[in-house]
Amino acid sequence: MKYRLMDLLICPMCRHFPLVLHVFETREIEQTSKSKKCEIYCGYEASRIDELINEPDCEECWKKEIVTGLLSCGECGRWYPIQDEIPRMLPDNMRDKNRDSQFLTTWKARIPDKILAEGRPFNLSGRLD
Numbered sequence: 001m002k003y004r005l006m007d008l009l010i011c012p013m014c015r016h017f018p019l020v021l022h023v024f025e026t027r028e029i030e031q032t033s034k035s036k037k038c039e040i041y042c043g044y045e046a047s048r049i050d051e052l053i054n055e056p057d058c059e060e061c062w063k064k065e066i067v068t069g070l071l072s073c074g075e076c077g078r079w080y081p082i083q084d085e086i087p088r089m090l091p092d093n094m095r096d097k098n099r100d101s102q103f104l105t106t107w108k109a110r111i112p113d114k115i116l117a118e119g120r121p122f123n124l125s126g127r128l129d
């Protein structure tokens with residue numbers, strides 16, 4: 001997914017916006033010709049536009065593809081994996097516990113402790129050293 005998407009994504013469970021982005025792997029892509037700038041929240045700057053001193057050019061928001069990462073919701077404590085460039089924004093009842101736990105284990109070193117211990121709907125509490 002592109003950083004640009006952070007301007008649009010909301011938590012599917014509690015509708016909170018914006019989400020917090022944690023980036024693990026990225027790749028550069030050809031920039032599309034007429035790129036729209038982020039309007040409310042800039043993912044690359046990790047800030048609301050009205051809280052930035054200078055208006056961002058948002059070039060990186062289109063140029064960088066996030067291959068692997070994680071999105072977290074500051075409101076309900078849920079987290080969503082970004083895998084193979086796709087943010088998997090599934091409601092709780094459609095998530096696969098084994099698959100999600102595997103993701104947390106694989107990227108443990110890059111994921112904030114709070115998510116590992118208390119993240120919803122799944123976390124690694126009880127499995128951490």
Ligand SMILES: [Zn+2]
Pocket residue numbers: 004037038041042043044045056057058059061
């Ligand atoms: Zn932007």
Ligand SMILES: [Zn+2]
Pocket residue numbers: 011012013014015016073074075076077078
């Ligand atoms: Zn939420």
